[in-house]
Amino acid sequence: MCTPPCCVSQLACCCGTAACSCCCNCCPKIKQSTGTRIMYALYFLLVTIVCVIMMSPTVEEQFKTHIPLYKELCEKLNPGDKCKTLVGYTAVYKVCFGMSCFFLFFSFFTFRVNNSDGCRAAVHNGFWLLKFIALGACCVGAFFIPQEEIFLEVWRYVGTACASIFLLIQLMTLVEFAHRWNTNWSSGVKYSRFWYAALAFVTLTLFTLAVGAVVFMGVYYTHPKACLHNKIFLGINGSLCFIVSMLAISPCIQKLQPTSGLLQPGVISVYVMYLTFSAFSSKPIEMVKINDVNTTVCVFPFNSGLESDKKIVTALGTVILFGCILYSCLTSTTRRNSAALRVCRNSEPETERARCCFCFGDDTDDYDEERTGSGQNVVYDEKEATIYSYSYFHFVFFLGSLYVMMTVTNWFNYKNHEIEKFLDGSWDVYWLKMACSWVCLIIYMMTLIAPMICPKRFEA
Structure with missing residues (x-):
């Protein structure tokens, strides 16, 4: 049960400027900056789940069956010929429009906020119930936009441009994650053999997964009489992964980047193999004649005539996809990661403390702490300066909203698309x-050779 002091603190979090925390004293202390980003991520995830549900034809049938006056409601919301305004790609476009407007407004609202003492910072870090209501109002209000056809056509191209920018940020964040992981764990090697064993084990596991993925796709996603694109690109991607792995441990790179090792290319290789597998799964089916029978080739091999296996792959791909989106939104906005994305070395040497969970850790812990006596303790870590750029944080979520919109609706193949056919793509998605x-x-390779091209910029 929630104790009265804790309930009061939670009400202050929802309707005031207090930072949010769990109503449980046994929970570890949480930093204000971390709690705020988690709350916005929950908002983002909630709207994303709504978008996924809206792309399911099952939901449409449930709407028609259980919602009273469904047809009359559709007619007031600019319906299409089949009254699909509340579901389908048009609904996803409108909901994501509302969410993107919400984050874009806060991006402008928090521009040049440097500490958490001002009123704009207080709005950013608190008033969660009011912001939730505002987010819902933006999403609902998007359904009343006039001239729906023109809006959808224009918004589609805006979404494509912004989603492409977010893709670039996501890939750069992944490369930065690989470098930071290796740097952090390598710093512990000199003090404990445990970190050396952990580094070796994870590296071996990653390359085992990458090689296994190449073999798996070579066996099941190629065919002697078909799937020429798959054969070519599997060979190209496998070769490129091998090249960057050898480049990472070459003497010329080791001389300029002593911490460069096989962990980073292992992470990159696994992700590249995942993208390759996702591309192969998204390609239109090909058929060849085998014993005078038209046979589908180069498809996921474990269907056994059922859809259950394909749904498992779809669910796994969705989880990986949105995991990458959330990680990109949450970590690419920290000042440390933003500096890493610019591919430059800080003027002062960076002190690392090896730890298993290093993604959201900060360098210092000397902050004021609020001890409520009941509930989770909150560490106020932004009294002197913000840990991350508020404005850029919201802008990345704005781009992420449009990336979700384009991904859920299968980019330019939105008509008659269903979330159950998440992997049934097209040549556009494939490319x-x-x-x-x-x-x-290319981004990872540039981080390796950049010190050779511009050595002065990378001098410690």
Whole structure:
């Protein structure tokens, strides 16, 4: 049960400027900056789940069956010919429009906020109930936009441009994550053999997964008489992963970047193989004649005539996708990660403390702490300066909203698309995912050779 002091603190969190915390004293202390980002991520995830549900035809049938006056409600909301305003890609476009407007407004509202003492920072870090109501109002209000056809056409191209920018940020964040992981764990090698064993084990596991993925796709996603694109691109991506792995441990790179090792190319190789697999799964089916029978080739091999296996792959791909989105939104906005994305070395050497959970850790812990006596303790870590850029944080979520919109609606193949057919893509999706894998490899390769091209910029 919630104790009265804790209930009061939670009400202050929802309707006032207090930072949010769990109503449980046994929970570890949480930093204000971390709690705020988690709350916005929950908002983002909630709207994303709504968008996924809206793309299901099952939901449409349930709407028609259980919602009173469904047809009359549709007629007031600019319906299409089949009254699909509340579901389908048009609904997702409108909901994501509302969410993107919400984050874009806060991006402008929090511009040049440097500490958490001002009123704008207080709005950013508190008033969660009021902001939730505002987010819901933005999403609902989008359904009353006039001239629906013009809006959808224009918004589609805006979404494509912004989603492409977010894809680039996501790939750069992944490369930064690989470098930071290796740097953090390598710093513990000199003090404990445990970190050396952990580094070796994880590296071996990653390359095992990457090689296993190449073998798996070579066996099941290629065919002697078909799937020429799959054969070519699997060979190209596998070769590029091998090249960057050898480059990472080459003497010329080791001389300029002593911490460079096989962990980073292991992370990149696994992600590139995932993108390759996702591209192969999104390609339109191909059929060849085997014993005078038209047979579908280069498809997921474990269907066994059922849809259950494909749903498992779809669910796994969705979880990985939105996990990458949330990680990109939450971590690419920290000042430390933003500096890393610019591919430069700080003027002062960076002190690292090896730890298993390093993604959201900060360097200092000397902050004021609110001890409520009941409930989770909150550490106020932004009294002197903000840990991350508020404005850029919201802008990344704005881009992420449009990336979700384009991904859930299958980019330019939105008509008659269903979330159950998440992996049933097209040549557009196929080329997009293959291009992402190449960009990821190019970005990582540039982080390796950049110190050789511009040595003065990387001098300690």
